[in-house]
Amino acid sequence: MPWKLSTEFTFDSAHTIVGYDGPCGRLHGHTYRVRLELQSGRLRPSAHVKRNIMVADYRTLKWAKKDVEAGGLDHAYLNDIAELGDDTTAEVIAQFIHCHTLQRVREALEAGDDGADLQLKVTVWETPDSACEYWE
Ligand SMILES: Nc1nc2c(c(=O)[nH]1)N=C([C@H](O)[C@H](O)COP(=O)(O)OP(=O)(O)OP(=O)(O)O)CN2
Numbered sequence: 001m002p003w004k005l006s007t008e009f010t011f012d013s014a015h016t017i018v019g020y021d022g023p024c025g026r027l028h029g030h031t032y033r034v035r036l037e038l039q040s041g042r043l044r045p046s047a048h049v050k051r052n053i054m055v056a057d058y059r060t061l062k063w064a065k066k067d068v069e070a071g072g073l074d075h076a077y078l079n080d081i082a083e084l085g086d087d088t089t090a091e092v093i094a095q096f097i098h099c100h101t102l103q104r105v106r107e108a109l110e111a112g113d114d115g116a117d118l119q120l121k122v123t124v125w126e127t128p129d130s131a132c133e134y135w136e
């Protein structure tokens, strides 16, 4: 893959790992750090520029840093998000961000472009020293 785009951002959210026999089973919060790495075999246009000069627009990738009321994950109670429910581990959050990021990137593709060359890896740090990577 000739290009690998990466970007990092944080969001602040609360969660509970329901059924966890320990402190993580109680309501608490983290400043989550997210790293997205998107590999691509070609360059594409974006909603903001029509020439083929981007793997994907950083603005498309960074949706999760928005406020939860604007469709992101910032200042959320993560257990309220139906797809996460009671299982708000870094593993499940990374898979969720992977799914929704690829969906948004694919929605931005031009007609006839299936995005088959795109490969995404998501890393979620729940604390500065504990992270989970997810890719397919
Ligand atoms: N595999 C996973 N294990 C744990 C997760 C997880 O998402 N995946 N999450 C937690 C808790 O959410 C907890 O908040 C984080 O735990 P921990 O690393 O212990 O956090 P601390 O920084 O507070 O660690 P200390 O060493 O106690 O300071 C637990 N496990």
Ligand SMILES: [Zn+2]
Pocket (backbone or CB within 6 Å): 015, 024, 028, 029, 030, 126
């Ligand atoms: Zn936690």
